[in-house]
């Protein structure tokens with residue numbers, strides 16, 4: 161494209177128009193991502209999540225995908241946001257800051273009321289990133305946590321950057337002390353690896369050696385469930401994800417499916433939801449999909 165001979169006013173006005181269109185396209189894309197998410201279409205294409213689909217299928221970088229999905233979720237909560245994006249008053253960076261605040265408050269205390277969220281969004285309009293951060297801090301009950309970051313530093317090693325509560329430091333020191341006889345120079349990375357091994361032993365649903373799972377009656381539902389996890393090696397049998405695994409009935413119980421092992425399989429929550437959409441239809445499933453899962457809601461068995 162050669163723009164060298166385009167008159168100044170035309171260069172500016174055409175660029176202005178294109179920027180406006182670019183913003184409008186962004187909100188159109190956010191709506192499309194929302195619909196793909198509603199149908200759990202990424203699951204039927206074999207992706208672990210909408211994020212993986214956005215990166216691997218649509219070619220976004222991880223950061224671009226993360227920001228768009230953040231904005232997609234926030235538009236659902238605060239519909240006024242769409243107009244602000246179209247007007248160019250808010251960028252994806254601003255939305256990311258607002259989402260960090262809203263998620264953190266929901267986790268630490270209670271979700272901020274819609275009115276407050278609208279107020280935060282309104283105040284952030286037209287501000288710089290620094291100003292937006294200050295606005296978020298003024299509504300926050302704790303310092304704003306930055307999202308965890310993982311990057312490769314060699315073929316076999318990664319660097320993890322994360323924020324933890326202050327008392328975690330004392331807990332880590334205590335654990336290092338307990339292990340000092342066998343490992344006098346244990347690094348933080350080595351300690352984390354040991355903790356991961358311990359956690360996997362305790363929480364892997366297929367692990368029959370986990371102390372709290374040892375006693376399971378033969379031919380019981382719990383045993384059938386454990387067998388399903390062992391068969392799938394504690395991964396979704398459709399997409400391979402380990403996230404929020406559930407034991408699913410291949411033929412749903414509502415359609416006469418049994419609790420027998422051959423009718424059971426392990427699916428992640430997204431693939432399970434997609435399977436339910438295929439079995440019962442989108443309209444029937446919509447009210448269930450909108451509900452946020454309770455922490456203990458792991459299995460349908």
Ligand SMILES: [Zn+2]
Pocket residue numbers: 203208396397398399400401427428429430431432
């Ligand atoms: Zn899955």
